[in-house]
Amino acid sequence: MTKQLYSFDPDYVVPPGETLLETIESLGMSQAELAERTGVTTKHINGIIKGKAAITPRTALQFERVLGVPATFWNNLETNYREKLAELEERKQLESEILWLKQLPLKVLLDRGWMKKGHDNVEQVKEALNFFGCASVEKWKELWQKVLNSPEVAYRKSVAFESEVGAVSAWLRQGELEAQHINSKPFNAATFRKALKEIRLLTKEDPDIFVPRMVELCAEAGVCVVFVPEIPRCRVNGATRWLTPTKALIQLSLRYKTDDHLWFTFFHEAGHILLHGKKGYFLEVADNHNDQEDEANKFAADFLxxxxxxxxxxxxxxxxxxxxxxxxxxxxxxxxxxxxxxxxxxxxxxxxxxxxxxxxxxxxx
Structure with missing residues (x-):
């Protein structure tokens, strides 16, 4: 016969005041007497017992003197109580946000291992927020609506924009995460232009040669290059943005899967870095038409x-x-x-x- 271990995660929380009440009752002490011995009001002691007032470190020391129970015990009770209370409040909030998962390309993210799988929908919302690095769905919406409604992203005019936000934001976020693993030097425009000349010669090489070399050359110039497979409904060929004032990111999707598209997209994004400052996102999609996109197109065409x-x-x-x-x-x-x-x-x-x-x-x- 084997023992089956079960985890116990109650959906309720017991305030430390209940333990305090049991302690003083075992000593035959009233709340009024405890208040008198500790120097606080009876109202405050009653508030602690009912979970309406917190046990502060100072109060914990007072309880240690009066009750003979270490202050660390009371501090730990209070800390655990507040943490559990916050967890229950968060879970209630997450339960109201489960429908948000339908906006995300969840299956793709899970299949590719970009996001951890939660054991239920609430945990999945939590894992999704962890992936995006956002504390709440509200903050996720604020962040990505701001990004995808920026002046540089003409693509925001698409009639399907709302349903695409989840896919585009997931693709962009994965690029950010992968860029964190690239050690790059501070951006230097002259070094980057020199790197582009060498990378141009790599267009005749196979991917197993040109990919690591172009990543290395760009990193030396302060530009991270990452290849992230496209996500359904994302429809982005490439993207450029500045992660810090000294670190830029070029993200490529291979959406059209031929070398002419890849290289034009790469040099197009490089043009944004050299020509258009350090603010905003630049996403290359089919319906992007503005002066900056035209300038990046010309840069790529003439450079190649x-x-x-x-x-x-x-x-x-x-x-x-x-x-x-x-x-x-x-x-x-x-x-x-x-x-x-x-x-x-x-x-x-x-x-x-x-x-x-x-x-x-x-x-x-």
Whole structure:
């Protein structure tokens, strides 16, 4: 026969005053006598017994003198009581916020191990708040509504915005958490520009080569680069923001899963860092149109493919062999050239896609 152990977590709390009452009754002492011996009012002693008044460290010392029970005992009773009281009050609050879980991509977060699974809905709300680093659902709403309604995020105009907040905020939060594990030096614009030139040459390499190297180069310049798989209904290709005044973050999703999109997104986000100050979030989504997005687009386009070289290339007939030759000439992957030509309308989206490199997450292979 084996013993079955059960955890006991009562949904009620016993004030330390009950123990105090039992103690004085065992000594044959009245509340009035205890008050007289300790120098406090009978009303105050009665308040402690009924749980309306707290046992302070000073009162605990007085009880030790009068009752012969150590002050630490009374202090611990009071501390445990207040903690349990707070837990019960919090649980009641969390019970009223269970519906919030429906706004989150909960299954994705649990399946990917980004969030711990709670043993019930209330515990799941608590685990979700832990993941987001917010004390309450109200604070979560204030934080992420502010972020996603910022002037830089034209995407806030989407008719499905409300249902997307949970997915976008979860994706962004995971990026923040992963960035915490990257040791980066204080941001230096000159170092970052130098890093971008070297990273541009990595576009012809495989992910197992370019990913760790670009993360290392950017960290040396004060920029954390993280790759976070997209979440359904998130629809964000990349994001940029400053975690501190000296530490920036570029977050990439591989949403379109081809090298031309990845590299354009990366250099687009790099443009935001160099051009647009240290305030706000910049999210790259399909319907973003404003001056800063246009400037970041131009930065990425010209950095990857020099403007004059591109104009010269366009004067000739666009063939696959010329695309490959031009890519070798300017030192980048041919898929980037194809993506640019397709975007600018010089090439059908049906042509030369075999020159693009398809990228997948290791878990998808």
């Amino acid at each position: 493919i020099p403007h004059d070289s591109y104009k010269t290339f366009l004067k000739g007939k666009i063939t696959k062999s010329r695309v490959i030759s031009f890519a070798n000439q300017v030192g980048i992957a041919p898929g980037i050239i194809v993506g640019r030509l397709q975007h600018d309308g010089y090439l059908s989206y049906r042509f030369f896609n075999d020159l693009k490199v398809r990228l997948v997450w290791s878990d998808d292979i």
